[in-house]
Amino acid sequence: MIQILDIIGVFVFAISGVLAAINKKLDLFGVFIIAFVTALGGGTLRDVLIGRMPVGWMENLNYVYIIILGCIVAIVFRNYLNKLRVSLFLFDTIGLGVYTLIGIEKGLEYGLHPTVCITLGTITASFGGLIRDILCNEIPLLLRKGTIYATICIIGGILFFVLRFLGLEDSVNELITSLFIIIFRLMAVHFSWSLPVITIKS
């Protein structure tokens, strides 16, 4: 189940990368690189920080092939993707929930502190987009005012460890927390929840 959602996540993140790259008028190679870092950049950074090398996608090339497939689909159907905006958003949201839990899991595997695990979950789920924005020469969307995104991963991560502390089994907990993140994100978009921007008196 997690595995299928994981694959859908990579696929959708790749498509969103393709759209960003087309928007920036990059060439075919650029489109592929942006799709790649959007989908796998967060997980790659996580692997490097914890010392899990060669990084994940080098040992499981299915991810790379799914990204190539995602690029082809996105390029062929680029003029129709607008109509799929709602489905894409839904899958992106599923990706957010699944990736956060995958990141947390990796942290637990390495025996790291809950705070670090939550950080790794957040990096896995949201830093691909940050690297994409750096490559596209923009201030990362993730850091600017907008509907909350990474913050939801953090809150979801905290929920995971509270439930774990209360004795909930990990597999059930992962399901519940993923769903919590997904629903939270849907509500955040629906109600336009955002974090405040701090201003300074001049």
Added chain:
Amino acid sequence: MIQILDIIGVFVFAISGVLAAINKKLDLFGVFIIAFVTALGGGTLRDVLIGRMPVGWMENLNYVYIIILGCIVAIVFRNYLNKLRVSLFLFDTIGLGVYTLIGIEKGLEYGLHPTVCITLGTITASFGGLIRDILCNEIPLLLRKGTIYATICIIGGILFFVLRFLGLEDSVNELITSLFIIIFRLMAVHFSWSLPVITIKS
């Protein structure tokens, strides 16, 4: 002693990150991330390059908690920080001296060549600001004309290895070199010392 200065360094670098982030109108999450990379980005990059994983802050969360504290303090007192400009500059300078030596120490621990150790000291002390500027979509201040900064780390590092070669004990040497870097930086700012910009005839 080093430990207290280290903590002050993280705290002050986090505050300077918060101010940069507010200036860029980032949201609360963005403010925290910029504070984090400004304070710990250099050390994290150093750890990755030498293969010290999980990277440092994952094994000593005090750094993360100090950054959170730095964010809170900086946000609450943001309208008064201008008046503290001099104290902030002083602590930033102390951070420069302390971080350089911490980086050199890590290099020695890993049995690396003096040139590499000096590079690691410079990265530890000054590359957090470089990553901050990349995230804020600016050409890193570190690379542009301005009062010398990273260059002082390099000169301090050379001094450290000259004194070491002359037989000075490491703990005394660290103290002397840190002080040298701090005083050098204060003088550089006072006298506006900067490196030349190379121009080309067109």
Added chain:
Amino acid sequence: MIQILDIIGVFVFAISGVLAAINKKLDLFGVFIIAFVTALGGGTLRDVLIGRMPVGWMENLNYVYIIILGCIVAIVFRNYLNKLRVSLFLFDTIGLGVYTLIGIEKGLEYGLHPTVCITLGTITASFGGLIRDILCNEIPLLLRKGTIYATICIIGGILFFVLRFLGLEDSVNELITSLFIIIFRLMAVHFSWSLPVITIKS
């Protein structure tokens, strides 16, 4: 032979970095950093991704000294480099061929899949320029429309593994593939071959 070409590659990539940095009006330290990442950024990223730490240049400082030499030469002769444009382009092209094979070799050494090896070759040969452009606050040239560059590394890498599969010895294969990449690149520039930019109907 490979070693001499490797040194020439680092030297030329450093010079091209210096020119980019001068163009951005960076100071002396900035010039050195940009020369460094242009020459060694791709290989460093490769080393980190496969877990080869301390990264390569830390164990063989000759690379660093060649970059320093490249900086000095480039700065002293900066007003004459335009006249050497053709020689520089030739060496850059040799670098492309040599670096791709060095990256592939490292991947084989670590027992990685051909697809990963080709990726590592491409990263080694072309991602230094990408990091340079990020530091200079530009959308990486590598990702934008222009004469094909990274794509040639990929095609060369595929050729290498086809020839390997057919039983060709690695040392001969490396020579042939390098030459193929070099000639391919020369032809690409001569005939202005580029990848298409995908556009979207609005």
